[in-house]
Amino acid sequence: MRPPTVTGDLLRLERxxxxxxxxxxxxxxxxxxxxxxxxxxxxPSGSGKTTLLRALTGAVQPVAGAVVRRRNLxxxxxxxxxxxxxxxxxxxxxxxxxxxxxxxxxxxxSRAEQAEVTELLERLGIGDLAHRHIRALSGGQQQRMFxxxxxxxxxxxxxxxxxxxxxxxxxxxxxxxLLDELHAExxxxxxTTHDLNGIAAHLPHLVCLNTRVxxxxxxxxxxxxxxxxxxxxxxxxxxxxxxxxxxxxxxRADVVQLRxxxx
Amino acid sequence: xxxxxxxxxxxxxxxxxAVATLAGALCGLVGVYVVLKGMSYIGHGLSHAIxxxxxxxxxLGVNVLLGAGAWGLASALMISGITRRRVIGSDxxxxxxxxxxxxxxxxxxxxFGGTGRSFDAALFGxxxxxxxxxxxxxxxxxxxAVAVVAGRYRALLFTTxxxxxxxxxxxxxxxxxxxxMLVLAAAILTTMQxxxxxxxAATLVIPAxxxxxxxxxxxxxLWLATGIGALCGFVGMNLSYHxxxxxxxxxVLVGAVLFGITFVATGARGLHRAAGLDSxxxxxxxxxxxxxxx
Numbered sequence: 001m002r003p004p005t006v007t008g009d010l011l012r013l014e015r016x017x018x019x020x021x022x023x024x025x026x027x028x029x030x031x032x033x034x035x036x037x038x039x040x041x042x043x044p045s046g047s048g049k050t051t052l053l054r055a056l057t058g059a060v061q062p063v064a065g066a067v068v069r070r071r072n073l074x075x076x077x078x079x080x081x082x083x084x085x086x087x088x089x090x091x092x093x094x095x096x097x098x099x100x101x102x103x104x105x106x107x108x109x110s111r112a113e114q115a116e117v118t119e120l121l122e123r124l125g126i127g128d129l130a131h132r133h134i135r136a137l138s139g140g141q142q143q144r145m146f147x148x149x150x151x152x153x154x155x156x157x158x159x160x161x162x163x164x165x166x167x168x169x170x171x172x173x174x175x176x177x178l179l180d181e182l183h184a185e186x187x188x189x190x191x192t193t194h195d196l197n198g199i200a201a202h203l204p205h206l207v208c209l210n211t212r213v214x215x216x217x218x219x220x221x222x223x224x225x226x227x228x229x230x231x232x233x234x235x236x237x238x239x240x241x242x243x244x245x246x247x248x249x250x251x252r253a254d255v256v257q258l259r260x261x262x263x
Numbered sequence: 264x265x266x267x268x269x270x271x272x273x274x275x276x277x278x279x280x281a282v283a284t285l286a287g288a289l290c291g292l293v294g295v296y297v298v299l300k301g302m303s304y305i306g307h308g309l310s311h312a313i314x315x316x317x318x319x320x321x322x323l324g325v326n327v328l329l330g331a332g333a334w335g336l337a338s339a340l341m342i343s344g345i346t347r348r349r350v351i352g353s354d355x356x357x358x359x360x361x362x363x364x365x366x367x368x369x370x371x372x373x374x375f376g377g378t379g380r381s382f383d384a385a386l387f388g389x390x391x392x393x394x395x396x397x398x399x400x401x402x403x404x405x406x407x408a409v410a411v412v413a414g415r416y417r418a419l420l421f422t423t424x425x426x427x428x429x430x431x432x433x434x435x436x437x438x439x440x441x442x443x444m445l446v447l448a449a450a451i452l453t454t455m456q457x458x459x460x461x462x463x464a465a466t467l468v469i470p471a472x473x474x475x476x477x478x479x480x481x482x483x484x485l486w487l488a489t490g491i492g493a494l495c496g497f498v499g500m501n502l503s504y505h506x507x508x509x510x511x512x513x514x515v516l517v518g519a520v521l522f523g524i525t526f527v528a529t530g531a532r533g534l535h536r537a538a539g540l541d542s543x544x545x546x547x548x549x550x551x552x553x554x555x556x557x
Contacts, residue, residue, distance in 0.1 A: 057431035077431045084425050088299065090481045098421040101434055107416030107482075133479035153432065 009034050010073055010157050010188055011056055016065035018051050025051045027212050028065070033157060033190060038183045040200045041192045043209035044232050049192035052209060053077070053159045056190065076150030078160040081142045086135045092145050093117050093130040099152035120148045124178065140171030147178070158182065160191040164199055172198050196223065196247040219245055270504040278393040279457065283496035283514060285401045286454040290463070291470035291492020292408055293450045295485050296443055298471040299423050302353050305342065306464035308361030310451050312338035314460045315368030322375045328400070332452045338364055339444035347437065393457070404449045411446050412485065415439065420481060457500075458511040466492060469518035473525045491521065 011033040018026040025048045033039065033056070041049050054060040055067060057075055076099070096117050097109055109117070121127040124144040129137060137145060143163055150158055163179075164172040176199065183189055193199040200206055206222045208214040208231040215227040223245040228236040235250035270276040290306075297305055316334020320327050338360050345356040412419065421429040422439040430436045454463050474487035499514030506513065 054431070059427070059431045075431070077428050079425065079428050083427065088424050088481075089475060089479050089484050090420070090424060091479065094420075094481055095424070098417055098424065098429070099432065101417045101421060101429075101432065107413050135479075 008070075009068075010070050012068040013052075013055060013062075014066045014068060016055055016062040016067060018048070018055055018060055018062050020051075024211060026055065026062075029055075029209075029213055031207065031213065031216075033188055035156070035188055036183070036186050037188050037190075037205060038179070038203055039190045039205045039207060040203040041190065041207045041209055042194070042196060042200050042231070043214075045194075047210040047231075049209055050161055053161055053190065053192060056157075056159055070156075073157065074153055074155045076153045076155030076158045078143070078146045078150050078158065078163060080161045080165055081139060081146070082166070083161075086142070088134070090134055091131050092121065092126065092134060092137065095134055095145055096120065096148045096152055099149040116152065117148070120151055121145075124148050125174075138171070139167045140174060143167065143171075143175060144178070151182075155187070157188045157190070160189065162192050162194065164193065164195055169198070176202060196228075201244050201246070223247060225250070267501075267505075270501070275393060276500075276504060278395060278398050279510065280497065280500045281398045282393050282401050283457050283500040283510060284493050285398070285405050285496070286450075286457055287466060287470070287492035287494070287496025287499075287514065288489045289401065289405045289408055289450045289492070290454055290466035291474075291488040291490070291495075292405075292412060292485060293443075293447050294467035294469075294471035294492070295474070295481075295488045296419065296423055297447065297467050298475065300353075302357070303468045304354055304464070305339075305357050305447070306451065306467035308342075308357040309335055309339055309448065310455060310460045310463040311365035312361040313364075313448070313452055313455065315364035315366075315371075317455075318368035318371045322371055328452065332448060334364070335448035335452055336445055339448045340441060343440045343444050347440065397453075401453045404446075404453050408446045408450065411442055415442065419443065457496075458514060459509075462511040462515045465515040465518060466495070469515070469522055470495065473518075473522050476525050476529050491518075495521065 009032050013029050013031040016026055016029045016031075017024060029048075029052065031052070041052060043049055051060055055062060057077055058067065058069070093109075093114075097113065100113060118127065118130065121130050124147060126137070126141050126144050126148075129141060134142065134145065147158075147160075147163075160179075164175055167175070172195070179189055179191070191199070191203075201219045201223060203219065205217065206219050207216045208222055208227055210231045210233075214231045215222045223238055225236060225238050228234075228238070228247065237248050237250040239246045239248060271280075294306070297303060313331050313335035316331035316338075317327060319325075319334065320330020323330070341360050342353065342356045345351060345360075346353040418429070418434045418439055419442075421432065421434055422436045426436045429439075450467075451463055454466060458466060470488040470492035471484070473491050474484045478484050478487060495514055495518040499517040500510055502508070502517065503510040503513035
């Protein structure tokens, strides 16, 4: 990843606490997102990663603390690919155009919009799929279509909820390279991921979350056995490969015994 | 030919035909959103809820159209509000609110009387007594629906397809849902007199479902459903006269026949489109397995 160009905060969470009913999902979370920053949020299922993103967008209101947002901040949101019905009758270009709802009241697209959509899709490598139904896309192409929809908003900050969930290695590399390019152009990105080795270890800045922020900083400082055990509640070992941390399961003796028996 | 054109000599038929065609187009258009939101049952439920308002406003001496319309809109907003909270599903919310409203209407009639032609017409539909003013009202509601769909096209589409992201993208999905419920309540109210409470739901669901079976484009689905709804209304009303069968059942049966023809013509592909059976699922990886997640 290229070094970020950080010039000022776009968004800041100050001691934010969020609850669903009486259950706290986020507690006392402090997080600042600067211009050009690329941050990954990792943590176990139910740790509040998606709620954190929704708090950043303003869709979830904290019960305590404050979300400080730069005036007129434009945010693009990329949801998990399994969050919609893929049998819904829209083509790829129709879906991307949903991102442009602010300044257009006419139902049909303008020439400028069409040109912008075409350019975006070409850039994301799915230009030939503009008129295809969304069901015809692969998992990686669906993810890119969502990214195109978010980018059509010309955002300063891109929020992504598990962008590589369920995709193969090649697609994951392609998505990561794409995000790297966008980041290099100055776009701030916050993504959540379960993939510690494939995604998180490659990012310039990480936040380990389990209702509270357990640690934050560069991967080398955050991906440690102690931090990961506090975050995940399970023993993980951290090795080093090509100068990068690699996280592996620290199996208990009885599990190892099970594996020996199976073989 | 003379026999086919004979009903056009009667004003009541011309008015009824215009109302049926316009109402068919109206329900076809609104039905696209109803079907895609997975709320097909709302047409059935809301027409019953409006019947409660119809009975109450008739007995209270309030303008029936306004009284039943307000009642229907209130019911629709309650359903929408309950569904948005995601505590219970839309099917359960529709079931509770609309049946309670219908039961209230029946109870009011039982206590205060009032089973006359107007109530029978509300239940089963009738083209007798359809006046020119009724045609104007349906045309006005259709114009309102077209204006809403055209003016808020992308916001409504985004809200229907992906409400969570629409909300974080700056769209007030609550307002969009309320707008849709307003148009839906108005559509059902103005269509009830021709089709009746018991059959109005079909005019919402059938044209949209048939349109979905033949296209994968949302814009085309809107046009097609509107056209199919109008066609069913026009053909059904003519058949109703010649076969001497009530207008409501005839219009719905025309739609059902069209569905059958489309099903045969498009085969399993069309049915899968309509049923959403081909929704997103896990896809085979094209490369080696992804790195195990810690």
